[in-house]
Amino acid sequence: MSGLEIKDLKVGYKRNQVIHGLNLHVNHGERVALLGANGAGKSTVLKTISGLLTPTEGSITWKDDEIHGNNPASLVEKGVVQVPEGRRIFPGLNVEENLRVANYGKSPDLLEVGLETAYKKFPILEERRKQPAGLLSGGQQQMLSLSRAIVAQPKLLLIDEMSLGLAPLLVKDFYEQLEDLFSNDVTLLIVEQNAGLALKYCSRFYVLRNGDLVLEGDAADYKDDPTSLQSAYLGVDTK
Amino acid sequence: MSETTNKRQSALERAGIPQPSFLKKNHYIGLVGIVLMYLLAGTFSSYSQTINMTIIYAIIGASLIVVFGLAGQLTLGHTIFVACGVFLSANITTAWGRGLETELPIAFAVAFVLGMIVGFPSLRVNELYLALATFAVAFVGVQILFEWKEFTGGGSGKGIGDLEFFGREFSRGPTLVRIGLVILLFSFWVVGNIQDGRTGRSMNALRTSETAARAAGIPVAWLKILCFGIGGGLAGWAGVLYIHTLRYGIPENFGVNLSIIVVLALIIGGKHRLMGAVLGAVFVRWLPEILRSVQEYEGVIYGGVLVILTLWSPDGLVGMFERLGGHIKRLAIDPLLSKNGEKAVSEQTNVVSPLSSNHLESFSSDQLRGALQIKNASVAFGGVKAVDDVSFEIPAGAVTGLIGSNGAGKTTLFNAVTGHVKGATGQFILDDQDLTGKPIHIRSLRGMGRTFQNLNLHDDLTVLEHALLGLDRNIKYNRVSESFRLPWVIREEKKAHFVAAEILEHMDLLEYWNDKVEDLPYGLQKRVDVVRALATNPSILLLDEPAAGLPTAEALEMMKKVKEFAQYTSAGVLIIEHNVELVADVSERVIVLDTGAILADGSPEEVMKDEQVIAAYLGT
Numbered sequence: 001m002s003g004l005e006i007k008d009l010k011v012g013y014k015r016n017q018v019i020h021g022l023n024l025h026v027n028h029g030e031r032v033a034l035l036g037a038n039g040a041g042k043s044t045v046l047k048t049i050s051g052l053l054t055p056t057e058g059s060i061t062w063k064d065d066e067i068h069g070n071n072p073a074s075l076v077e078k079g080v081v082q083v084p085e086g087r088r089i090f091p092g093l094n095v096e097e098n099l100r101v102a103n104y105g106k107s108p109d110l111l112e113v114g115l116e117t118a119y120k121k122f123p124i125l126e127e128r129r130k131q132p133a134g135l136l137s138g139g140q141q142q143m144l145s146l147s148r149a150i151v152a153q154p155k156l157l158l159i160d161e162m163s164l165g166l167a168p169l170l171v172k173d174f175y176e177q178l179e180d181l182f183s184n185d186v187t188l189l190i191v192e193q194n195a196g197l198a199l200k201y202c203s204r205f206y207v208l209r210n211g212d213l214v215l216e217g218d219a220a221d222y223k224d225d226p227t228s229l230q231s232a233y234l235g236v237d238t239k
Numbered sequence: 240m241s242e243t244t245n246k247r248q249s250a251l252e253r254a255g256i257p258q259p260s261f262l263k264k265n266h267y268i269g270l271v272g273i274v275l276m277y278l279l280a281g282t283f284s285s286y287s288q289t290i291n292m293t294i295i296y297a298i299i300g301a302s303l304i305v306v307f308g309l310a311g312q313l314t315l316g317h318t319i320f321v322a323c324g325v326f327l328s329a330n331i332t333t334a335w336g337r338g339l340e341t342e343l344p345i346a347f348a349v350a351f352v353l354g355m356i357v358g359f360p361s362l363r364v365n366e367l368y369l370a371l372a373t374f375a376v377a378f379v380g381v382q383i384l385f386e387w388k389e390f391t392g393g394g395s396g397k398g399i400g401d402l403e404f405f406g407r408e409f410s411r412g413p414t415l416v417r418i419g420l421v422i423l424l425f426s427f428w429v430v431g432n433i434q435d436g437r438t439g440r441s442m443n444a445l446r447t448s449e450t451a452a453r454a455a456g457i458p459v460a461w462l463k464i465l466c467f468g469i470g471g472g473l474a475g476w477a478g479v480l481y482i483h484t485l486r487y488g489i490p491e492n493f494g495v496n497l498s499i500i501v502v503l504a505l506i507i508g509g510k511h512r513l514m515g516a517v518l519g520a521v522f523v524r525w526l527p528e529i530l531r532s533v534q535e536y537e538g539v540i541y542g543g544v545l546v547i548l549t550l551w552s553p554d555g556l557v558g559m560f561e562r563l564g565g566h567i568k569r570l571a572i573d574p575l576l577s578k579n580g581e582k583a584v585s586e587q588t589n590v591v592s593p594l595s596s597n598h599l600e601s602f603s604s605d606q607l608r609g610a611l612q613i614k615n616a617s618v619a620f621g622g623v624k625a626v627d628d629v630s631f632e633i634p635a636g637a638v639t640g641l642i643g644s645n646g647a648g649k650t651t652l653f654n655a656v657t658g659h660v661k662g663a664t665g666q667f668i669l670d671d672q673d674l675t676g677k678p679i680h681i682r683s684l685r686g687m688g689r690t691f692q693n694l695n696l697h698d699d700l701t702v703l704e705h706a707l708l709g710l711d712r713n714i715k716y717n718r719v720s721e722s723f724r725l726p727w728v729i730r731e732e733k734k735a736h737f738v739a740a741e742i743l744e745h746m747d748l749l750e751y752w753n754d755k756v757e758d759l760p761y762g763l764q765k766r767v768d769v770v771r772a773l774a775t776n777p778s779i780l781l782l783d784e785p786a787a788g789l790p791t792a793e794a795l796e797m798m799k800k801v802k803e804f805a806q807y808t809s810a811g812v813l814i815i816e817h818n819v820e821l822v823a824d825v826s827e828r829v830i831v832l833d834t835g836a837i838l839a840d841g842s843p844e845e846v847m848k849d850e851q852v853i854a855a856y857l858g859t
Contacts, residue, residue, distance in 0.1 A: 139645025
């Protein structure tokens, strides 16, 4: 079965085009990293897939279904879920309410399973489940963000800045357990600043620079020397 | 580099940032308009009263710009200040027999003080409740005026005496229009200068993030009150003109209705521009005249315009015209000019690091220099001790790393140091001065600078304005000179722009100086946050995950610049960061926090090898 397919995607903000014709695909069940320096357009790509932005040209298909231009809510129903950058949680709701909202419109049985998985992964959240999420520390808010994704039961999961503000121990742990956390047929597209980690746990990667695709390849080829990606990031030859 | 190249181009010139000057383009347009009207006042003498009412509404609009547009405080009791001017004028001219030379200063002073008093609730309540509170003020105010018969004449109102100025009597009509224009010019001049000066900048910042504005050292409470005072005073002048125009004032005319109309007029016109006050005044005063034949639909038309504007042009008619102008310029004018419109890329030669020249030294201040001692700091939330009896010293001129697992209390410790959390105990001593218990902006002014984990930037402001905001404490002119844009105001502004550009250049943000921060990618926004903190020239700089979301190479580059800056100004830096590689690279010493207490403290090498740290934080 086909997964996510992006063809000749052009998108931007106001009159400012950010992505100038991107081709990218993620097979069903595959884990792919989207890398690049700041302002390269990574978040823009994720936001476009999840329906927060509408492309000016090109197409996005998910399981042979054209999804560009759909509204974010209907995409969530189709299983396309984004973990946004920078801990977008509902500070006024308590921790558990934040998680329950993530399951909005889905089956209650799955919700309980999701909650259990999330709490097992991040026990601190269970401890503080009745507290307003705004009182969590920054890193705990990121845990909550990721837990919301677990509860949402995604088919295609888009994670923007997965390791942002998480202690190294936790980041490693989280990557290692991706398989347990999400059932095997989840397709993952991850934006990650820590190229080393991303390469270790993803099968393929794409590097964006100024909105253009400059490099794609198998993670295995670069795993041992992630710094060699540097030149692709920055557009200069480094020794 | 040859020795002759010491005439270096400043960053300001390289980036093409316009220098602050005495008059701007809009000033000339306004001035020409007012002079024209002054000269033509006699020709349109049959319209004198309507013209005067328009002028009065424009002055009220300008006064509201200060309170509503700048300070963001929605007030529904504004006409109480107008009433203040009206009845003071009535009494001064009749009972004392004095003229405008007495009416104007007294009306301003009394309405100014009254404005500050009415503004007090704004320190405690948010926008909606403030609107209700001021609504109540308008309501009660009118009742008081109504009952206070010897001052206002009660229900029958009070008439005005002669129009005099230092004993010279004037006829009303065109002369009154001319007097009105002079007062209008003066009010606009003052409001425009406040908007362009440090007060305007601070208020714009305060509207989008009060927390961050305080952290930049802006005296938020005082500025809000001051805005209410200035707004009140100018509305008082409008009152003086009002009673001279209508020759009669009745308390009930200055109730809630009029207050709502003047706010609506400003919203329709555009609440961030003086031109908005004019357009709003013209709209509410002239539309009824024009629509006299279809009077019964007046309300419908008002309502319709308001709905349309709030939906499509929240910044009012001014915003609409500005956008229209922008389109015309882009479609029709730019193509014509495009041949020679290409900007020459300035040469990057002769660039000396801003830090090697002594620009920052000219910005000496009374900030303290020296180490920060944290003694027995504790913070408890409910029963949980987030920070538990932590003591250490942050030395000047060095970088100290603060790491620890999520929820270890790192940010809470920052908040305790800068005053952003209530109920912190312990002592915070900067260079032997005890800052414990001081308000946020005072700690900032004494030299505590910080950034925020979740980016507390000011969405409306440009990158340059963020730097200027940090520099505010070093801009040495007071609010009165600001109102009249005296020569040293421009001199100080030029100096501040100059230094701001240098700092932006140092942090590689110069090319984005005119971008609004909301349009920048995340990584650059993080840098803007750092720039705002650096511009305060802090003695102690607290960086809360400045590199989160940045690739390591970019983060290292940024921290290198921060370190250079810190060493130049001998500031001490405390950095919270999860990028261990970065922390090890930049820090002389690393402190590890776990469940609110210090777990390890030492050189990066020692700490990274510590078994407890590996188990609790790093992992194997």
